[in-house]
Every structure is written in C-alpha cells, then in structure tokens.
Amino acid sequence: SIVGNVFGFKALRALRLEDLRIPTSYTKTFQGPPHGIQVERDKLNKYGRPLLGCTIKPKLGLSAKNYGRAVYECLRGGLDFTKDDENVNSQPFMRWRDRFLFCAEAIYKSQAETGEIK
Numbered sequence: 001s002i003v004g005n006v007f008g009f010k011a012l013r014a015l016r017l018e019d020l021r022i023p024t025s026y027t028k029t030f031q032g033p034p035h036g037i038q039v040e041r042d043k044l045n046k047y048g049r050p051l052l053g054c055t056i057k058p059k060l061g062l063s064a065k066n067y068g069r070a071v072y073e074c075l076r077g078g079l080d081f082t083k084d085d086e087n088v089n090s091q092p093f094m095r096w097r098d099r100f101l102f103c104a105e106a107i108y109k110s111q112a113e114t115g116e117i118k
Contacts, residue, residue, distance in 0.1 A: 044080055044117050051080045059085035064094045068102025075110035075118045 003017055041047055056062075056070050071082050082103075090096035111118050 046080060053079055053081040053083060055083050055085050059088050064098035064102050067094060067099050068106045071103045072106035072110055076113060080118060
C-alpha cells in the first residue's frame, strides 16, 4: 500500500493524501503486471461486473479454524476472493499451514455450494 494503516488510526481525526510523486527512476524498475484483468476474469469466469473481495478482519485473535470460517462466509455470501492482511503471518495461535488448510477447505466448500470459481 502507499500509505499503510494510518487512515485507520483512531487518534487521527482527519487526514488526506493530497499528492504522491514517484521518481521516474523507480517507475522504470516496474515492468507492469504479468497479465491484465482479462486473465483474472477468464480464470474466475466473471464478466460484466467488478470482482469483489475483502481482507479478513480481525487480522489477529482468530483461530485458524475461525479464520477459515470467516473466509467461507465471505465467499458463500457472494465475494469472489478474500486475502490475508499483509501483517498476518504465522502466529502461535494461528499457524500459516493450519490457516492455509482451513482456507482451502472454505474455498472448496463455497465453490461446491455456489457453483462459482472462487
């Protein structure tokens, strides 16, 4: 992200990003994404509407099983994808592998129930 989580800080009453300048030398290092939105739409078989997704919250405090349940509920409820918060990694109460397995189960279950690729 460009700014990070500062827009969510409760201590800030008002904040606005008014300008962003990225040095040309930096932008020259980015060759662009490996493919565009059409490839994503083709993979998901979703056309004529925005692709809808969310970041699972709360990012900390859920067990791997409950995290997977949140993923399932989001996908079953109509979202196309979910993502981990960038700060989530392997925590003692929610190991990466466990989270991965519960999330995979959630994806497969929601796909079977909705008939949609998630």
